[in-house]
Amino acid sequence: MLERDIEKYFVKRCKAEGWLCEKFTSPQRRSVPDRLVTMGEGLIIFAELKATGKQPTELQRKDHERREGLG
Numbered sequence: 001m002l003e004r005d006i007e008k009y010f011v012k013r014c015k016a017e018g019w020l021c022e023k024f025t026s027p028q029r030r031s032v033p034d035r036l037v038t039m040g041e042g043l044i045i046f047a048e049l050k051a052t053g054k055q056p057t058e059l060q061r062k063d064h065e066r067r068e069g070l071g
Contacts, residue, residue: 001051001052002051003050003051003054006049006050006051006052007034007049010035010047011035014035018040019038019039020036020037020038021036021037022035022037022038023036024036024046029063030059031059031062031063032046033063034047034048034049046067048060048064
């Protein structure tokens with residue numbers, strides 16, 4: 001399955017839950033997560049979506065570790 005198809009499905013499911021699901025880009029940094037999802041009760045998550053069988057790039061992996069390290 002292609003990443004764009006997974007992303008379309010993800011956005012559709014988020015909207016069905018009543019969540020905001022915005023494309024996330026940063027002109028200052030490469031390898032940021034694909035989506036910023038705002039849920040109820042102030043919960044905000046970043047989502048990195050991948051095509052079937054694909055893994056994050058090294059820069060994406062480092063970005064994930066940096067964010068996880070912040071708690």
